[in-house]
Amino acid sequence: MGNKQTVFTHEQLEAYQDCTFFTRKEIMRLFYRYKDLAPQLVPLDYTSYPDVKVPYELIGSMPELKDNPFRQRIAQVFSEDGDGHMTLDNFLDMFSVMSEMAPRDLKAYYAFKIYDFNNDDYICVWDLEQTVTKLTRGELSAEEVSLVCEKVLDEADGDHDGRLSLEDFQNMILRAPDFLR
Amino acid sequence: MWKQLKKHRSSSLASSTSGGESLSEEELARILEQVEDKKKLIATMRTKPWPMARKLAGLREAQEFVEKYEGALGKGKGKRLYAYRMLMAKKWVKFKRDFDNFKTQCIPWEMKIKDIESHFGSSVASYFIFLRWMYGVNLVLFGLIFGLVIIPEVLMGMPYGSIPRKTVPRAEEEKAMDFSVLWDFEGYIKYSALFYGYYNNQRTIGWLRYRLPMAYFMVGVSVFGYSLMIVIRSMAGNTQGSTNDGESDNFTFSFKMFTSWDYLIGNSETADNKYASITISFKESIVDEQESNKEENVHLTRFLRVLANFLIICCLCGSGYLIYFVVKRSQEFSKMRNISWYERNEVEIVMSLLGMFCPPLFETIAALENYHPRIGLKWQLGRIFALFLGNLYTFLLALMDDVHLKLSNEETIKNITHWTLFHYYNSSGWNESIPRPPLHPADVPRGSCWETAVGIEFMRLTVSDMLVTCITILVGDFLRACFVRFMNYCWCWDLEAGFPSYAEFDISGNVLGLIFNQGMIWMGSFYAPGLVGINVLRLLTSMYFQCWAVMSSNVPHERVFKASRSNNFYMGLLLLVLFLSLLPVAYTVMSLPPSFDCGPFSGKNRMYDVIQETVENDFPTFLGKIFAFLANPGLIIPAILLMFLAIYYLNSVSKSLSRANAQLRKKIQALREVEKSHKSFKGRATARDSEDTAKGNSKNATQLNKEGTTHHPASPSQTLDQKAQGSRASSSAGRTVSPASQHPLASDQTLAKPSLRLVLGGQPLEGVLRDLPTDSWD
Numbered sequence: 001m002g003n004k005q006t007v008f009t010h011e012q013l014e015a016y017q018d019c020t021f022f023t024r025k026e027i028m029r030l031f032y033r034y035k036d037l038a039p040q041l042v043p044l045d046y047t048s049y050p051d052v053k054v055p056y057e058l059i060g061s062m063p064e065l066k067d068n069p070f071r072q073r074i075a076q077v078f079s080e081d082g083d084g085h086m087t088l089d090n091f092l093d094m095f096s097v098m099s100e101m102a103p104r105d106l107k108a109y110y111a112f113k114i115y116d117f118n119n120d121d122y123i124c125v126w127d128l129e130q131t132v133t134k135l136t137r138g139e140l141s142a143e144e145v146s147l148v149c150e151k152v153l154d155e156a157d158g159d160h161d162g163r164l165s166l167e168d169f170q171n172m173i174l175r176a177p178d179f180l181r
Numbered sequence: 182m183w184k185q186l187k188k189h190r191s192s193s194l195a196s197s198t199s200g201g202e203s204l205s206e207e208e209l210a211r212i213l214e215q216v217e218d219k220k221k222l223i224a225t226m227r228t229k230p231w232p233m234a235r236k237l238a239g240l241r242e243a244q245e246f247v248e249k250y251e252g253a254l255g256k257g258k259g260k261r262l263y264a265y266r267m268l269m270a271k272k273w274v275k276f277k278r279d280f281d282n283f284k285t286q287c288i289p290w291e292m293k294i295k296d297i298e299s300h301f302g303s304s305v306a307s308y309f310i311f312l313r314w315m316y317g318v319n320l321v322l323f324g325l326i327f328g329l330v331i332i333p334e335v336l337m338g339m340p341y342g343s344i345p346r347k348t349v350p351r352a353e354e355e356k357a358m359d360f361s362v363l364w365d366f367e368g369y370i371k372y373s374a375l376f377y378g379y380y381n382n383q384r385t386i387g388w389l390r391y392r393l394p395m396a397y398f399m400v401g402v403s404v405f406g407y408s409l410m411i412v413i414r415s416m417a418g419n420t421q422g423s424t425n426d427g428e429s430d431n432f433t434f435s436f437k438m439f440t441s442w443d444y445l446i447g448n449s450e451t452a453d454n455k456y457a458s459i460t461i462s463f464k465e466s467i468v469d470e471q472e473s474n475k476e477e478n479v480h481l482t483r484f485l486r487v488l489a490n491f492l493i494i495c496c497l498c499g500s501g502y503l504i505y506f507v508v509k510r511s512q513e514f515s516k517m518r519n520i521s522w523y524e525r526n527e528v529e530i531v532m533s534l535l536g537m538f539c540p541p542l543f544e545t546i547a548a549l550e551n552y553h554p555r556i557g558l559k560w561q562l563g564r565i566f567a568l569f570l571g572n573l574y575t576f577l578l579a580l581m582d583d584v585h586l587k588l589s590n591e592e593t594i595k596n597i598t599h600w601t602l603f604h605y606y607n608s609s610g611w612n613e614s615i616p617r618p619p620l621h622p623a624d625v626p627r628g629s630c631w632e633t634a635v636g637i638e639f640m641r642l643t644v645s646d647m648l649v650t651c652i653t654i655l656v657g658d659f660l661r662a663c664f665v666r667f668m669n670y671c672w673c674w675d676l677e678a679g680f681p682s683y684a685e686f687d688i689s690g691n692v693l694g695l696i697f698n699q700g701m702i703w704m705g706s707f708y709a710p711g712l713v714g715i716n717v718l719r720l721l722t723s724m725y726f727q728c729w730a731v732m733s734s735n736v737p738h739e740r741v742f743k744a745s746r747s748n749n750f751y752m753g754l755l756l757l758v759l760f761l762s763l764l765p766v767a768y769t770v771m772s773l774p775p776s777f778d779c780g781p782f783s784g785k786n787r788m789y790d791v792i793q794e795t796v797e798n799d800f801p802t803f804l805g806k807i808f809a810f811l812a813n814p815g816l817i818i819p820a821i822l823l824m825f826l827a828i829y830y831l832n833s834v835s836k837s838l839s840r841a842n843a844q845l846r847k848k849i850q851a852l853r854e855v856e857k858s859h860k861s862f863k864g865r866a867t868a869r870d871s872e873d874t875a876k877g878n879s880k881n882a883t884q885l886n887k888e889g890t891t892h893h894p895a896s897p898s899q900t901l902d903q904k905a906q907g908s909r910a911s912s913s914a915g916r917t918v919s920p921a922s923q924h925p926l927a928s929d930q931t932l933a934k935p936s937l938r939l940v941l942g943g944q945p946l947e948g949v950l951r952d953l954p955t956d957s958w959d
Contacts, residue, residue, distance in 0.1 A: 015237055015240055015241070017278065018223060018226050018227065018240055019226050019227050019233060019236040019237060019240060020227055021227055023278065023281065023282045023285065024282065025282060025286075063447050064447050066447075066449075067447065067448070067449055067451075067452030068442070068444065068452075069442065069456075070442070080232070089232070089233035089234060089237075090232070090233065092233060093232065093233045096227065098444065102228075103228055106228050106230060109230045110230065111439065115439065128438070131438055131439075132438060132463070135438070135441065135442065135456070135459050135460075135463075136456065136459055136460040136463060137456050137460075139456075139460040140460065140463060140464070144463070144464070144467055147467055147470075148434060148438070148463060148466075148467065151434040151470065152434045152435050152438055154434075155433070155434055155435045156435045158850070158853070158854075159853070159854070167853075169439075172435050172436075172439075173435075173439060173440070176436050176439070176440045
């Protein structure tokens with residue numbers, strides 16, 4: 001693969017490499033994945049910074065996201081207006097944070113935003129209930145769900161205000177041995 | 182373009198200097214500091230939690246700033262050099278990036294492993310990553326041995342058939358090419374560079390005067406040294422990532438909720454399994470939580486556990502004795518003439534069968550113990566480890582008996598050789614005028630070369646192990662899958678759901694098998710240099726074979742569990758196995774005399790004498806004196822004591838540091854709690870008297886806010902808290918004013934903490950708050 005790609009200018013690619021964890025090849029590969037989601041919508045020439053958004057339904061059908069219970073939240077968190085429709089910039093951002101080269105605190109920050117369903121910058125009881133329901137696909141009974149949420153608040157709520165702030169979440173998640181994905 | 186830029190800079194510099202020496206020392210220092218800040222920002226831009234557009238804008242601005250000023254900072258003549266250095270630095274960064282791109286391309290099997298990861302989860306993939314790492318290590322070892330030992334001997338040593346040790350004896354010659362003989366590593370293979378016995382004990386060979394015996398010894402030592410270094414480096418790398426202080430038990434539910442989903446899953450079947458396992462895991466934890474106060478019969482449990490351990494120890498002893506018995510029997514077999522295939526391979530078959538059947542047996546016995554699954558898994562792994570270890574060491578002990586037997590026979594063989602040669606040279610019927618041709622190498626009576634025999638045993642063990650693994654996978658996984666898939670149509674019960682169903686990939690069994698095979702390679706490579714090459718081939722085929730088998734016949738685990746930090750557990754096991762396999766080799770090198778007529782150390786009293794010889798003959802004399810001085814026990818024992826002391830000291834330092842760490846953490850937490858209770862207190866109090874002076878105060882607050890930002894006091898959490906406080910303060914209008922708020926000290930405190938002043942007002946400040954740079958975030 002030579003240097004003869006015409007999608008981005010040289011400076012654009014360098015800037016993307018500085019702002020994400022990806023190499024040039026990976027950025028081009030991601031661009032082609034993005035384009036394959038909506039071939040008619042996405043132009044082949046990004047040198048003029050076109051303003052193109054791929055609707056959420058197409059993003060949610062990607063094989064990497066299709067089975068993920070939080071795909072809607074993920075798309076909402078990374079999209080421009082919080083509606084799930086993503087531009088190429090958002091797309092690159094999303095994959096950069098999800099990649100294995102991103103540091104833990106960056107992932108923790110975005111994980112907090114994903115689990116905060118009502119976007120009030122706190123994970124309250126309702127958010128927790130939503131999370132559990134999505135994780136178990138409704139298999140747990142209502143009292144089991146509320147017991148779980150209560151236990152989580154017990155464990156992780158440091159300032160005892162009945163909901164998890166970013167600090168509480170970060171404190172807890174950075175101790176998790178498995179938290180990297 | 183470069184020239185243009187330089188001209189632009191020089192002109193700007195000229196204009197600024199001509200404009201009244203505005204570039205004073207402090208300004209330069211300040212600009213330099215700012216340039217450094219911007220450069221750091223550019224380097225860490227990708228770790229900022231901003232949306233892409235903001236990152237791109239920030240990046241552009243920082244780059245322009247750096248471009249504008251970095252040339253201006255070089256003064257006078259040094260400026261050109263400085264600019265040149267900048268250019269070189271940029272080129273170096275680009276080169277490094279391209280090199281990184283290239284390096285990631287070179288990692289083999291990456292796509293295969295990612296595929297497996299998306300189907301089976303990260304734990305199964307971790308086995309393959311471990312296998313790939315092992316392959317890399319073995320490749321390096323193979324390169325060492327091949328390049329430094331085998332190639333010189335083959336190229337520069339005496340060719341096959343020239344001396345007795347390199348020739349097939351006359352008695353074995355007709356059968357030496359038979360496949361069955363070759364398969365047992367006898368015949369031509371035994372007398373080849375793959376085994377110890379082939380090597381000649383000439384001190385130097387070839388025109389390069391390559392010191393082969395010395396090289397052989399040093400390569401043997403460095404195999405262990407390199408393996409040790411790389412295992413420890415890998416362990417250190419793993420522990421760097423996790424600064425776990427063992428509090429994970431406190432957060433069971435939180436972890437279950439937030440970290441149980443494996444984001445790498447890309448397959449619906451796996452996802453379904455994952456949902457089911459998460460649900461079950463939640464239910465189990467709930468049940469655990471509710472039952473944690475249940476009374477349990479302690480005595481019965483203890484009795485059952487003791488009984489289970491007793492049974493398992495019996496099993497282990499039984500298997501150890503069985504192996505000893507079988508090895509003894511095989512020695513008797515080797516004395517007989519017509520032995521069947523089974524009798525020849527009995528030892529390997531028994532060992533592999535034990536390795537296959539004992540672990541499930543242990544699991545069924547362990548059902549008596551009623552442990553928590555995680556603890557039960559650890560016990561199970563420990564027991565399998567003990568089983569393998571016991572088997573290996575019993576095998577070695579039996580082999581040792583064999584070696585001693587061979588050694589004791591050496592005297593008689595020497596006598597026989599002497600007399601044969603004597604008779605040959607003095608027999609009548611030969612014209613005495615021409616000197617006799619030397620006895621054909623194939624006819625010279627040969628000593629039994631114990632090192633080669635040991636090497637052959639290890640080779641056969643490795644090969645049979647590989648075969649058993651292959652057959653187990655084919656029968657246990659593939660044929661079973663075929664059976665279930667095709668017989669399901671005409672079978673009474675649902676084969677897929679009930680017994681036997683599809684097989685799951687047994688991670689721990691496979692990893693332990695891999696570790697123990699590596700242990701055997703380490704033990705055997707000194708006596709059979711070709712063993713590492715065989716292992717490389719084996720790992721290569723195993724990689725492809727197991728990748729295919731996993732994708733075609735296995736199903737994802739019902740309880741999909743994470744790979745977590747069990748990686749270090751396996752590395753620790755590998756380290757232990759490395760030490761344990763070093764012991765037999767070290768013992769034999771130090772205490773057993775080498776065979777008198779085969780191998781690179783033949784004729785010496787001990788194998789390590791080669792070092793002494795080399796030091797005496799090849800190094801200058803003063804080096805010899807230095808070595809003799811260093812090897813003095815009077816020097817070595819204090820050195821060892823010093824190392825022990827150093828270890829003890831470092832250990833206590835690290836303990837005290839971690840204790841200090843924990844205390845600091847507690848202090849931070851306590852401070853935070855105090856602050857929060859203060860804030861809520863103040864928030865309610867100051868809300869009252871701020872309502873009259875809201876406007877004026879908000880203006881001051883914005884001013885203070887600006888100063889506050891330049892000193893970076895606000896962290897995102899605090900800004901969020903303040904927003905909450907602001908909303909709370911505005912809503913709690915009807916509170917009594919506490920006397921503390923009237924106190925002059927209170928106002929000092931609020932002034933000292935500009936963040937607290939931001940509580941006031943609310944609406945107009947929110948816009949300012951949102952624009953606070955979150956650099957202090959890291």
